[in-house]
Amino acid sequence: MKQPVLDPRSREDIMAQLASHASSYTPEWRYEGAADDPGSALAELFGDMFYQTVDRMNSVPGKLHTEFLNLTGFRMPDPVPATGLLQFTANDTVEEPVPVPEGTQVFTEDENREHVVYETDRRIESTPASLQALFYVDPREEVIQQLDLDRPQPFFSPTGGENLQHHRFTLSQDDVLSLAGPCQVEVELRQEGGHLASETAARLADSSLGRWSFWSNGTEVPFSAVRAEGNRIILTWEGKDAFEPDREGHYTISCTGSFGSGRIVLDGIKLRSQPAGRLALDGVSNGDIPLELEEGGYCFGRRPTPYSMCYFRSDQVFRKRGARVNLHLEVAPIITNLADQAPHYQFNQRIIDKRDAVVITPDDVYVSQVVWEYYNGTGWRPLTVSGNRNPFSCKQEGPLEVVFEIPADLERSEVNAEEGYFIRARVIHVENQFSMNPRWVVPFLKGADCAWDYSEGLPVDRCRGENNGDTVQMEAVAQVSRLEFSALVGMEEHPRSMYFCFDRSPHAMPLSIYFDVAGRVKLEDKLRFEAWTGERFEPVRTVDLTRNLLHPGVMLLYLPKSLPTHSRFGMEGCWLRLSRSSYLENSGGWPRVNAVRLNMVEAVQRQRAEEQIFSAGIYEANKLLSLLRRPILDCQVWVDEAQALAVADAEALAAAMPRQVELEWDDRVLAHCWVRWERRDELALAGPEERCYSLDPYAGTVTFGNGIHGRVPPEGENNLRVRYCYGGGSWGNRPAGAVRQLIGALPRISRVENVTPMSGGTDRFSPEKAERIGNKRLRHRGKAAGVRDFEEIIAQDFPQARHVKCFPGRDSAGAYAPGHVSVVVEGNDLDSRRVTDDLCQRIYETLSQQCDCVMVAEGRLHVVGSTVITVNSTITVEMEDLDQSAVTQQEIARRLEELINGRWRERDIGSQLRIAQVWQTVRDTPNVRLVRGILLEGRFDEAGVQRVVPLEKDDAFPYATVKSGLHLVQVE
Structure with missing residues (x-):
């Protein structure tokens, strides 16, 4: 709104008018502004005082407008502190987890060498264990794959890498199996404990389940025919190839296949062979x-x-x-x-x-x-x-x-x-x-x-079983009477899972695991953590702050006891398992994780101030308390009402509100009755008996009611206590790796660092922005009914949102969906997906209380982050002066970066791309004679997968926001 100017006169205009009047009223004296003239001094003093009156009169419309905004219920959003994730690394020499208390303070220095302090918002224990390996396992598909911890990887989906799953056992007897040309090998099995060796032989001889082979010409060669006779398996080779030693120098035969989820244990194995002829x-x-x-x-x-x-x-x-x-x-x-x-x-x-x-x-x-x-x-x-x-x-x-x-x-x-x-x-x-x-x-x-011929088979010299990524090797077993050799071991029937291997026990209360999730993929079933306790995997109590790997965040695992080491997938360590709860396919795809980190906790840019104590006089209506620190965060006001309440009333109040009332007794006499009063945004809407106050976090003031709107605090000495934190604002926004110093000592912690940027901190609205969005409240009244209502409510309540755009009739992916409403949000920090996802979640929770409840219940309300497209360009131009080519190239790149990060990003979501302006910007650059060609490409993240597409149309990405990338300028 453009404020009216009641009196446009400046001080110079006032002094010129004063000189004109002086010549008419006092012709014997002329105002010339001389320094030694008493009349001029009086004129200057009058001009200054009159100009102040004019200035105050001109500010009346603005003050009336501010009061009007207050009457509409508009309030300035509270300051938002910057947040980020800190990693506390325990010393390698410790064996037990190291406690990191809630409220642990760290700091960094700003440009003026002032400390920017951050506090952890929960307690964790830093484990000295490190993550050694991560495996994806699907028992039904017989897939075991190890994930590369240094690259983004899909969870609960094949990675495309090597499959470590093998069901295979190898038998070796160098004398019996030194063969060449057509021959026959007989494998005699012995099983005890109620198992029939003949049934096992029949299963192992079934060509549909497995394959018998030997090593020749550097590869595995299958036998020509396999049959079972009782507890014996007859292997026939009709070719001319000779058996060759394997990589370890032994003659072997192998059985490979999938024989179900059971276990085949052989207590004795004998081999004999004979040639097909002389x-x-x-x-x-x-x-x-x-x-x-x-x-x-x-x-x-x-x-x-x-x-x-x-x-x-x-x-x-x-x-x-x-x-x-x-x-x-x-x-x-x-x-x-x-x-x-x-x-x-x-x-x-x-x-x-x-x-x-x-x-x-x-x-x-x-x-x-x-x-x-x-x-x-x-x-x-x-x-x-x-x-x-x-x-x-x-x-x-x-x-x-x-x-x-x-x-x-x-x-x-x-x-x-x-x-x-x-x-x-x-x-x-x-x-x-x-x-x-x-x-x-x-x-x-x-x-x-x-x-030659054997009267009876010879015991095998060595045997090796490869199952489920593990290898069991038994050497010099010819004299062992009972082998108990697990030849084939099926995998336990279980939904798709991710297995975490640690070099030592990761037990902690809690263990904090951070998942840097890329994109948003909603899993249709619940995830659960389990720990290997020595005999089986047992459930672990977990607090999931990622919402089922929907967005980046921390999972807190409560592991009170040390975990034993166990060999699995060929690796020794302590094991955790993240499992799905069903076998269903996920229609929306699978989440991708950029990184997995331990010992992570969220920190907030704030400090706890010392408790301030005030006194209240007799019926002090609209009492005002001024706090020493500002801006204010997390304020609690406690009022001692022991003098205003009977003992029975105080006890009844404590029983009704146990978390908001604290009674202090002195020799069975009620000494204090501390009641926590609640904050109200508008005291004008409070009733006369409500225990409430209003807070101006930027001014650092607490205001009580007047008896009509809000209760007046009772009279008493030191009966008002204020506990609060202060901080917030853009001052706390710092890049990753900037926060590395502890305030005070934290024993056995070798390092602390912010792995993610400390971002999301916002200041109060500028007057222009407050005027622009303040009067919108009169129209929407806190209810989201139309497209503009969604956008204006978010713009008013969430200063962290740089741009907001509401798309009716579209789902979260941008597809046409009647009855759906998608609100797309661009945060102030484009590079922090975690902060954007957290902002979207809080916006959704707010909008779900202010819009159609049926739409929320049916899942037709969506709040998503914008698609951040990094714009890269390849420009080919002709120069007027080739000697100035390097300077011109730099100028073109600078202008394109200013165009994209400046003018384009100021536009609404979905309307930021203006491809024609790229050509115009390049053409208008000095020393450019001709623009030969322009190639634009956009790079963006789609569910954790990097996509590169040509940018040819302005409206190809309705949810797009842009940022400048790499600009290559070629000269012809």
């Missing part, structure tokens, strides 16, 4: 001379001698300790007759008769005795064989087979510079070795192959 040996050598089996060769050379040796190598077969091996040899005799077979006559007789001639029969020279040996790590030991013990004598017909059992102490050995598994045949005796008429019968090896 296997050729890896090598044969005559001493140090290798033999080519395809061509054949002499086992002991062309002239066998005692101690001649033939080595047989099979790395796959001869390492099967405990197995029975059938070595098949194809040996052909090579006969060499060196004797003279012509008839021999007796020339010493007188008569030589041809009939007396003697025919010489040669002696067969052959290997008549051999011994079989193996290497046990220290030397060659005898190997017990059966079947054809000496297949090299060439005296036996039919197949030549040497049967023996692999000794348990057979070790790898090095023969002819080759390392492997060997046995050898050593010649003990060669029959007729020194005969004069020898006929050599020499064994010639034409082929050799072997096979």
Whole structure:
């Protein structure tokens, strides 16, 4: 409103008029303003006093307007203190939580080195525990994912990272599982305690539930066929690939799959294997001379001698300790007759008769005795064989087979510079070795192959179970009679949950956990915290200040006892679980959390003043108390009414209002009856018996009633007590990390810091703003019926709101919704989502009492923060003077920032974008000859996800407010 000017004269006009009148009334004296003229001094004094009268008369319309606003019920909003979240870090050396009392004071210094003091508004305990890891778990979908604590992550939804969930167990027996080519592996199970091993074998052999595989060519290769026979699982491999050691150097087979929510515990596991056919040996050598089996060769050379040796190598077969091996040899005799077979006559007789001639029969020279040996790590030991013990004598017909059992102490050995598994045949005796008429019968090896078989399975050497992110490894278990090996463990049936792992017990009373929630997503079920107590997760009493992760805030967990450590998901620590209460899908999506922090508490920019005591005289109507500190916050006025009330009335009053009355007795005599009086915004609306007062927080005054409007305080000495806090205003707004100093000592606390900005502090309205919105109360009368009513009520009661815009017929997302009303609020601090969400919640609570109750009950009233769009630009221009390009680029960026943060932000929500003005601003910049191109993009947060969109239309975002971003200016 433009105030009328009753008298427009200034002091100079008054002095000029005085000089004109002086020339008419006193022609003998002229006013010239001389310093030594007494008449001029009197004229100056009169002019000053008259001008003050004119000025007071001109202020009458403003005072009448102020009184008019008071009559309408308009009042200046109370000062709002800045708030933020402080983090108290306990010293690493402590084991127990450190109490941080309510009212703990911290401070920072302003530009004038004055202390800006903040107080905590509740008590917490700072735990020395730290959050080690955070996991998302969905038992029904078999998902376990670890979240990155340094990045925004969704809660109760897959993150897209690695799934740690595996149901898998691995069995290892290096001898049995050293296989190549087609073969068969038999897994024999044993279970005790009422479980049927045959049923377990049938489940594990079901290809629809799981898969058996082995390691080959650097990957997992599935078996060709799997079947169950009683308590045995038969695994068949029909391919040519060989089993290879895993990354730890062991031969293994694995079973992977999902077998339900139960647990499969195996008390014994035995393995045995056999090839699909006979296997050729890896090598044969005559001493140090290798033999080519395809061509054949002499086992002991062309002239066998005692101690001649033939080595047989099979790395796959001869390492099967405990197995029975059938070595098949194809040996052909090579006969060499060196004797003279012509008839021999007796020339010493007188008569030589041809009939007396003697025919010489040669002696067969052959290997008549051999011994079989193996290497046990220290030397060659005898190997017990059966079947054809000496297949090299060439005296036996039919197949030549040497049967023996692999000794348990057979070790790898090095023969002819080759390392492997060997046995050898050593010649003990060669029959007729020194005969004069020898006929050599020499064994010639034409082929050799072997096979093996186990009479019974061998216990596994090691086994490993991987379930639910945990790994259980058991080593050297061959001699263990009862394994109790949890091969497969299903996950407990439970709704989606978030698991918190701490390095030590986080118990505290309470433990404060801050969730920096991005966006607003309403969960349709209730969240609950649980703690692992050693046997199970038990509920934890929780105070949820985030409203089910709807907005950033703190959850307070009351954990009186220390939590035990427990291994889960492959990590050792103390565990908390945040669970949903149902299995339903959330139609609105899932909340995203930017960060999770511990030991957080809200602090308010205020200080507690010393209690002030006043006295009341006899019937002091409209009594006024002036307080020493201002502006006032949280004022309490206590009046001693012991002299004005009978004892029975005082006791009845205490019984009716126990929290507002305090009785003090002195030897059974009522000494004091302190009654807490209530604050009223307007004493004119109070009744004569109401115990009330009015407060002007900016002037620091308390005013009582006059007996007609509000009760008069009773007479008494020191019978009025005022307890209050002071502070508030924009003076307390400070950036994050600015508040780091404690007032006084707080033992065992190593650090304190404001993690979030201290923001939200506002001062009183300017006179112009008070005049602009004050008279609106006459129209809406505190009731929100039309669009302007919503906006004017918020503008009057919430100075923290920079802009307010009401959108009828739209829901909270901006979509068309008949019957809905959405109030969009832009706070003074665009960067603090926590402060904006808190402001929206308080506005909603106020509007819900002042608008249609049916609309509130049906959920058709929405109060949301504006969509803050950061405007980035890429400008391409031509310059008139290229030497001034750098200065021009800076000037364009400055002008764009001024346009966006200045003129655009002064407009209403949804109307701030004016894309055409960008071109005009760039064009009007000096030294710009031509604007080649302008590209605008907007970056904003949508439910915790950063979105980047091109800005092409002014009305594309109805709930948008803007702030300046990065401006890139290119010169052509």
